[in-house]
Amino acid sequence: MLSSMKSDVRAVFDNDPAARSVFEVVFTYSGLHAIWFHRIAHWFYRRKWYTIARIISQTSRFITGIEIHPGARIGRRFFIDHGMGVVIGETCEIGDDVVMYHGVTLGGTGKERGKRHPTVGSNVVISAGAKVLGSFTVGDNSRIGANAVVLSEVPPNSTVVGPKARIVKMDGVRVDKLDHAKNVPDPVVDIMRQMQQQIDELKEAWAQEKTQVNGLKATLEQERDRYAVLLTKLKEERVAGFQAALDEAK
Ligand SMILES: CC(C)(COP(=O)(O)OP(=O)(O)OC[C@H]1O[C@@H](n2cnc3c(N)ncnc32)[C@H](O)[C@@H]1OP(=O)(O)O)[C@@H](O)C(=O)NCCC(=O)NCCS
Secondary structure: OHHHHHHHHHHHHHHOOOOOOHHHHHHHOHHHHHHHHHHHHHHHHHOOOHHHHHHHHHHHHHHHOOEEOOOOEEOOOOEEOOOOOOEEOOOOEEOOOOEEOOOOEEEOOOOOOOOOOOEEOOOOEEOOOOEEEOOOEEOOOOEEOOOOEEOOOEOOOOEEOOOOOOOOEEOOEEOOHHHHHHHOOOHHHHHHHHHHHHHHHHHHHHHHHHHHHHHHHHHHHHHHHHHHHHHHHHHHHHHHHHHHHHHHHO
């Protein structure tokens, strides 16, 4: 327990450039107080002394503004900076060297039973105001942006940002996913559609021109054949005429 407490203090110095002395850190860092209270509460929780564990965690919440359920399993060198408004649920598991800021919730969605809170890997940063909700994993070395709302697994070595709010119900009725997707304006798709329409129009015009040219070609060939027949006939008539004149002269 003592070595764990020492490494918790070291974590403050590693992560907060504003930390000046051990004395100051031990007496003024509420994140540190919360994790120490939690380690004691968790000790009771593991021995099934649930009520004492809850009393300790609620006392800690009253003093620090940080609510960690005594059932949460937290690794070494966990650092909560500023702390106020942090909530960590019962079935959370947190690895080593995790940094967390104020306003973070590691909670459930209210739909799951049993394991219903996130599992956070080691060396993860969870920024101010982030909400991580559900029983998925946040991979090692990942970073969660300020105010992000994370509802699904985060792969290791990733950064995730953004609150993902979208309409799912209107007047109590679920909005159809496809219909919803249709209503989202997408300028790139619009331009692609216009280009496709222009290509289709050009293709049609070209096909009409081709048909006309083929028609002209066929007419020309017919005329050429007719002309050849006429020419042959004329030649034959002339030869016959000459022959007749010759015969007469004889
Ligand atoms: C998530 C975070 C750690 C990412 O930092 P990073 O890896 O350096 O990322 P970048 O700053 O390069 O940003 C990458 C992109 O994500 C966006 N982004 C970063 N943080 C964001 C956030 N919290 N919400 C929405 N978008 C965010 C950036 O605008 C950028 O987008 P762009 O490429 O379209 O311009 C950081 O932005 C953050 O949220 N830090 C908050 C730390 C904190 O809580 N401090 C409190 C101290 S009291």
